[in-house]
Amino acid sequence: MLVVMKNQSWPHSLIFDKQHLLHRLYTLQQQDRHISAETIVRVAGEFNLPVSQVASVVDFYSFFYRKPVGRYHMLLSNCTSCGYQAGKTDLLKMLCRSLNVDPGVTRADGLVSISETSCIGMCDHGASMLINGIPLVGLDETKVTRIAGLVEQQLTLCQWPQDWFQITRSIRQSGMLLNNTGSSGNSLTKALSAGPGRTLDMIEHSGLRGRGGAGFSAGKKWRLCREATGDAHYVVCNADEGEPGTFKDRVLLQCHAGALFEGMTICALVIGARKGYLYLRGEYRYLLAHLQEALELHYSNNLLGCSILGHAGFDFDIEIVVGAGAYICGEESALIESLEGKPGVPRIRPPFPVTHGYLGQPTAVNNVETFIAAAYIVTHGSDNFRMAGTEQSTGSKILSVSGDCRNPGIYEYAFGVSIQEILDDCGADNVQAVQIGGPAGTLVAHRDFRRRISFEGVSTGGSFLVFGENRDLLTVNQNFARFFAHESCGFCTPCRVGTRLMEGSLQKIVDGRAVAADIEEIKRLSSLIMRYSHCGLGHTAANHMLDSLRQFPGLFEKRIMQQAFSPQIDLEAALETARQITHRDDADAHLD
């Protein structure tokens, strides 16, 4: 297959532009293991950009470093499912101890650095890490010990056990989309013979809604974009699934890339675009080669490029842009900012991307699953699609199921499936709650497991986290609060400061230093963040707290001190800096 492609002569830069700012910075960082001030100045010169813009990009994304990281740079996921604390042992602590290194600080010999990162989408593979950007899954204590040894021996990753890097597809239940392995080009051929107008009618009639979580009508979005005037129109695929617990796009990109590219091309036909972008989350960089191959195959089959399938004048190219670690870039306007080589700060909306998107032009941004569903609809017809699901949520939903269950993986259901049914299928017993839609979503307690997955019921972009009866939900809240504080872009006050305050308030409860007034304070803070923030991140950042307080008040009450007031500051902890400076740890250096 590859040999055939090598003879073709389509321009590779169309698939992956090495000169995209994010890619150039990545390349230079690969050489130097960090991005120095000199590099920033040099790149600014190359791109004819202000130094400050390049610096702000470097400082915004988690995977760019100002100081050298180790030759073995390990980022352990801190998600509740694929995180280093998912099991009993704190694997991050253990790994750091084994290699004699502090988290976030490169070892003096430059060999190793260990840090944590937000969910890397390996939740069906147990505790996982990115080592030099490559996912290493199924971490446990034995593996951590062996990893420490391999690092000290300085063996290259090719010499490590290769099964550690095996990412399985773990498709547990297939439905209309996952079963659809029709020959490539089918849906595009149909769309071309139907023409853009009738194709759009089909998408609208199908009732397809965006699969990223918000559920905006895909047909309406495409129509608004098609009707918007501009110098050019763009198609953007949001492959930046960052909601902890989501990994269905990873599997779709791995197994259904062809359908995805066809869906994007159909969208291009409808809205009149000649250029499309696939924005791939930095955590999934390891999929890049596979996606490039899939794209090249599309070019060689004339499903992309000039005069697609012989239709003169229908030209469309897709380019992949790889992100660099920022959950906020899953928000469509932040994603567009990132595509434009800027920090991923969400734009003021309106105007919306359908009229003012990439480079200020009309842009249709959809999730991976949405494009694949669109391709399905064009092949099989909108009536076929509507047969599955509910009146307001047509078709199927692909869920990423993980946490306390025997069979984590990908499950596709018609919309309207009950939570209990999913729990039965994934082998989850004695479940106390399920977090649906990730930390920004909804916490559903046992008594509500009859509720159904749909836009009008419990909505989700795909994340389905199962919490068994032994799980301490308060530490889950703490994990989520930390996640939002880490991922807040910092643009607006309530989110930038409020998410940090929330983290502190929760710590106080977990430490057993909180009083009843602190609970009221958390409710007030939650409302401030959710009502007055700039974007969806802030608007949803406290959902998990309010859900927990409403449904599991006992969790909080049992850790509350029976007194009117206790200070936020933990004096004993605050003395730690002084103890370190004075090298003291004797009794007199502690409060009691």
Place this chain on the structure above:
Amino acid sequence: MTNEANKAIDANSITIDGETVPFDAGQTIMDAALAVKIYIPHLCHYPGLTPAGNCRLCMVEANGKSVAACVTQAQSGQQVSSNTPELNAARLSITQMLFVEGNHICPSCEKSGNCRLQAMGYYLGMLEEHFHQFNPRREIDASHSTVLLDRDRCILCDLCVRASRDVDKKNVFAIAGRGIHARLIVNTASGKLGDSNIEAKDLAAKICPVGAILIRERSFDSPVAERIYDRQSISDTAMTEHVPRKEDDRG
């Protein structure tokens, strides 16, 4: 005729706390409010600069939805509430958040009395900081001969960034970093203000609402107790603020 005139007014007016306020197409709720001398608290907005919407003090309820007045277009018939106990309580909390995330030392700050953050505290009746102090460690830049950058007091309002880029045409500042690590940076290879072409007369050097960007050797030009907010409320001074208009615009 009267009916038609009324219609014309309705077509281009909103209400703010029950008061009818006319607007021109393209104006924001903030623009419309300021034009009729209605004060909606704000720190990151300055008439004449493109609004940013980051401080969130100007949050209002427009037709039941919380929006930032400075970046939300006025729309016919929109019912806006602004001066309500609930919104003012939220504004107070947001102001307190701005205080605790930085290092604000009002009694010894030379901007005291001329500081809009402090004035906002007065306006909203802030008596304490409420939240715990973050005590961040931030870098001071004293490399420039006439302009001092003290990041401890920066509230990330972005006014200097916009003023320098859009009015001074020098693009001296930017905001970098994510979340609580966001900070003001200088657009020079060294990152130092001394290597930039900023001058004390630039709008970017003067527009800072707090004591983050200070003109050197001017600190006691006006004595304490005779400074701006010793005499006036921020709700009054806000009515006359505007970036300097160009000479040719006056004719």
